[in-house]
Amino acid sequence: MDDIESEADVDLAKRLSLGEERALGVLIRRYQEPLARYVRRRCYTCRSEIEDILQDVFLRVFSHIREFDPGMSFSAWIYRIAHNQMVSRIRKTTVRAGLEPFDDNLIPSSLFRTDGPTEMAELTRHLHAIQERMPAKLRDVFVLRFLEEKDYGEIGDILKENGNTVATRIRRAREFVADEAQKLGLNLILEDS
Amino acid sequence: MNDLSEQILNATRARHVKQIPAYRFVLARFFTGFLFVLTMLVGSLAFGLVLEALWPEARQGMRGQGFHQMTLGALPLILGLFTGLVVILGAVVFRHFRYGYRVRGIVVVPIVLALSLVLGVANYKLDLTFKVHRTMMHNVMPYRMAFEGQRRELWVNPKSGRLAGVVISKNSTGLVLQDFSGHTWIVRGQVPLNNPKQVRVLGQICGNDFCAESIEPWNMMGGMGPMGPGMGRGMGHKMGNHNW
Structure with a gap:
């Protein structure tokens, strides 16, 4: 295994900006799965297009790498690109695809606590339904904070919002989930560590 | 691999995708900065023009004219609104700085506003807005008209010692004047030699007539302050500073 595999994102970005294509390969391997999971979690209608979205993301990373500023984390930068590509794809999609079953493994069990002995599969299904009804801006922070477990600063960099706005949206997302869960007869609290 | x-590396080769040179991103950032500076300059000029229109010297020149008549004139209000719009635009441009989004709008707007106001006062003190105002009075008809209406209204106020209008006839002791509101007056005083068609008169009501202390052409060349040629700020320190 080459040393380049263990290098930090910032160093790989620097190598790529100097024209070293191997660095792009490493970055793709490193971010392919997290980004695919993020797109799956955030955009149900994009699932059949994930490969295209990822291809666009990495091509943009390649072409715009000299725009990357180490003042922000590479992870936030690449998530921002993925987010923008996804939003652009959502805008272009006029026909709404049918919802696919929510994968259990997309929701960590540490995410929430309940009072009752509800089955995990059932909770997941409910959470899926709640997330589907959530306004887009709240869903953005919900996925990034509770499913991707990004910190507030990184979420701000991804969505290009300031920390206060992110905090407010996260609070609203939690309230939304709690309210909607209550309507379903559940006492479901999102854990925000 | x-x-x-x-697949992606092949795509970059097949589609001849090139890395965008760094200078293009630097230029884009420079352009954003330039836009921001531009909005600040325009905002400060607009605010400076508000100061031009509201300067206390001009109000004193009106001798008893109500403050609201000066301040509620349409142009200062429009310029004030324009300043506000420019401030909002500046805040939007600020958000497009590399990390501009990290600063809250509630912080950005006062900063941009304060910057516009401080620069506006500086422009005013350095006479920049006065020069802009003078240029616009000479060259921009809507701007001039906005001042002209206000100016006429302020000058047709005989109780406060001001009268202006069209000369109907004249003789050695005075002239017959139809003021801009349509009333006819006999004005007693020394008539200017250059036979102006429109005049402005400073003086006071005496019986049914108006006794003039001075009669001057309405469009006399002079300081183009908010009160028009020769009045207000233009007649004050500016006349001494500018040779026009």
Whole structure:
């Protein structure tokens, strides 16, 4: 295994900006799965297009790498690109695809606590339904904070919002989930560590 | 190398995707900065023009004219609104700085506003807005008209010692004047030699007539302050500073 595999994102970005294509390969391997999971979690209608979205993301990373500023984390930068590509794809999609079953493994069990002995599969299904009804801006922070477990600063960099706005949206997302869960007869609290 | 990375690297070659040179991003940032500076300059000029229109010297020149008549004139209000719009635009441009989004709008707007106001006062003190105002009075008809209406209204106020209008006839002791509101007056005083068609008169009501202390052409060349040629700020320190 080459040393380049263990290098930090910032160093790989620097190598790529100097024209070293191997660095792009490493970055793709490193971010392919997290980004695919993020797109799956955030955009149900994009699932059949994930490969295209990822291809666009990495091509943009390649072409715009000299725009990357180490003042922000590479992870936030690449998530921002993925987010923008996804939003652009959502805008272009006029026909709404049918919802696919929510994968259990997309929701960590540490995410929430309940009072009752509800089955995990059932909770997941409910959470899926709640997330589907959530306004887009709240869903953005919900996925990034509770499913991707990004910190507030990184979420701000991804969505290009300031920390206060992110905090407010996260609070609203939690309230939304709690309210909607209550309507379903559940006492479901999102854990925000 | 896995499928996707191979696929993407092949795509970059097949589509001849090139890395965008760094200078293009630097230029884009420079352009954003330039836009921001531009909005600040325009905002400060607009605010400076508000100061031009509201300067206390001009109000004193009106001798008893109500403050609201000066301040509620349409142009200062429009310029004030324009300043506000420019401030909002500046805040939007600020958000497009590299990390501009990290600063809250509630912080950005006062900063941009304060910057516009401080620069506006500086422009005013350095006479920049006065020069802009003078240029616009001479060259921009809507701007001039906005001042002209206000100016006429302020000058047709005989109880406060001001009268202006069209000369109907004249003789050695005075002239017959139809003021801009349509009333006819006999004005007693020394008539200017250059036979102006429109005049402005400073003086006071005496019986049914108006006794003039001075009669001057309405469009006399002089300081183009908010009160028009020769009045207000233009007649004050500016006349001494500008040779026009």
